[in-house]
Amino acid sequence: MNNIALSRWTMSYFVTSLAAFAIAQALMVLGYGFPQAAAAAPATLALVHIVALGWLSLLLCGALFQFVPVLTAHPLHSNSLPLPTLCCLIAGTLALVCGFLQLAGDIHTGPPCFVFAAVLLAAGFGLVLWNLGRTLWAARPLSVPARFVAAGLACLLAVLALGIVFALVLGGALTYGPALRLVHAGLAVHIAAGLGGWLTFTAMGVSYRLLAMFMLAPELDGRGTRLGLALGCGALAVAIVGGVAAIGMGVRTSRVLLIAGALALACLVFYGKDMVHLYRARKRRKIELNSKMAMLAQASLAAAVVLFLLSLALGRLGQLLPALVYLLAFGWLSGLGLAKLYKIVPFLTWLECYGPVLGKKPTPRVQDLVTEQGARKWFLLYFAAVWLGSAILLAGFAPLFRISAAAALFASGGIAFHLLRARLLLDVKPELRLPDGVRKPNILYSFSPKASLR
Structure with missing residues (x-):
């Protein structure tokens, strides 16, 4: 592969996202938001957006700025834009949370936070779309993982558009009739575009490349993989375009979302088959901890699919939806994010520190930067806590949920350590840590302008 520059600010994205993750979990431990409050309460909405924007979206953006060039073998369009992008996204997320606090009456005076949030998040995600979109456009034709990412970015555009309308309506700056109807009936479409499209579909694309790269498995580009991509894109198009059209025509979105759900399930079947093939076809016989924990995250996704089917069969989707969303957000997306961070952080650190002296000085391996035995217990505790929390939500034992949330917070703190x-x-x-020519890395940014990502 061609040399790809290390993204200077990717570590800042990771640090900021982990801080937001800790804040969100701490709020759950304190009983803030669901299940102590209603699912549609402002406190719950604030908590949801801390997780979706502050944790998962920042984590994914940081990873994409580094790995879209790897997916495409093409340099990032601009290495200077990620820092102002990060500033806009942090400020926009804070403004949005403050807007929900205003809606709840916890903040009685102040600026129009929802309007500020709409402007700042539009600027931040607009820069994300411009930077990554230009990179993907210049690298055509795209590989299958890159196409997953491109579809995820298209969903991000839809989420952004819907979110701006929601924020302006909630802030009282937009009173146009169709916009009010969209806010009233479009929450499911917003969730499908955000959780299913931007976060899950993009994570699927990145996982295709990272798992193959880190396990030395062959790249997947077969008929089944392409069919899964087509089914997923079809599901998202039906959910977003069809859902918005249904709202505009004044009809219910349930049938549209049911068709989209069926297509999405078929897509996930092909994705699961591909993941099993990657593990079986790998050349690295010993599976590292990050790949083992990715399996647990994918098991959470499979469990969420089963739960979704059961809820439909029992006619209890509305009742079981909070547990389903929690399992997807914390078991699948957060679990996969933590697992991949455990490889990405030492991998990028190794490239930054030892890449320039490789072949000139004795250097450690990437695996030497971590102690898997010590980290394993924290990952196992995290997944056990999330699964327990999902079971508690299913059973309706809300007071016990805070215990599972505390265990998940404790475990994610251990992983972050x-x-x-x-x-x-x-x-x-010590004898290999800092040979001549190696600089100690900074926590928030990378020094090395270029390193080979193979």
Whole structure:
């Protein structure tokens, strides 16, 4: 592969997203938002957006700025835009949370936070779309993983458009009749575009490339993979375009979303088959901890699919939806994010520190930057806590949920501690840690302008 520049600010995205993740989990431990409050309460909406924007979206953006060039073998369009992008996204997320606090009456005076949030998030995600979109456009024709990412970015555009309308209506700046109807009936479409399209579909595309790269497995580009991509794109198009059209015509969106759900399930079947093939076809016989934990995240996705089918069969989708969303957000997306971070952080740190002296000085391996035995218990505790929390939500034992949330917070803190140790090279043997020509890495940004990502 061609040399690809390390994204200077990717680590800042990771640090900021982990901080937001900790804040969200701490709020759940304190009983803020669902299940102590209603699912549609402003407190719950604030919590949901801390997770969706502050944690998952920032994490995904940071990873994409680094790995879209790897997916496309083409340099990022602009290495200077990620920092102002991050500033806009942080400020926009804070403004949105403050808007929900105003809606709840917790903040009685102040500026029109929803309007500010709409402007800032439009600027931030607009820069994301411009930077990554230009990179993908210049790298045509795209590989299958890159096409997943391109579809996910299209969903991000839809989420952004819907979110701006929602924010302006909630802030009282937009009173146009069709916009009011969209806010009243479009929440399911917003969730499908955000959770199903931008976050899940993009994560699927990235996982195709990262799992193949880190397990030394062959790239997948067969008929089944392409059919899964087509089914997923079809599901998202039906859910978003069809859903908005149904709202505009004044009809219910349930049938549209049911068709989209069927297509999405078929897509996930092909995705699951591909993931099994990657693990079986790998050349690296010993599976590293990050890949093992990715399997648990994918098991959470499979469990969410089963739960969705059961809820439909029992006619209890509305009752079981909170547990389903929690399992998707914390078991699948957050679990996969934490698992991949455990490889990405030491991998990028190794490239930054030891890439320039590789072949000139004795250097550690990437695996030497981490201690898998010490980190394993934190991952197992995290997934056990999330699965327990999902079971508690299913059973309706809301007071016990805070215990599972506390365990998940404790476990994710342990994982973050191991990520910090890897970034600071604390687990590298002293004689190999800092040979001549190696700079100690900074926590928030990367020094090295170029390194080979193979």
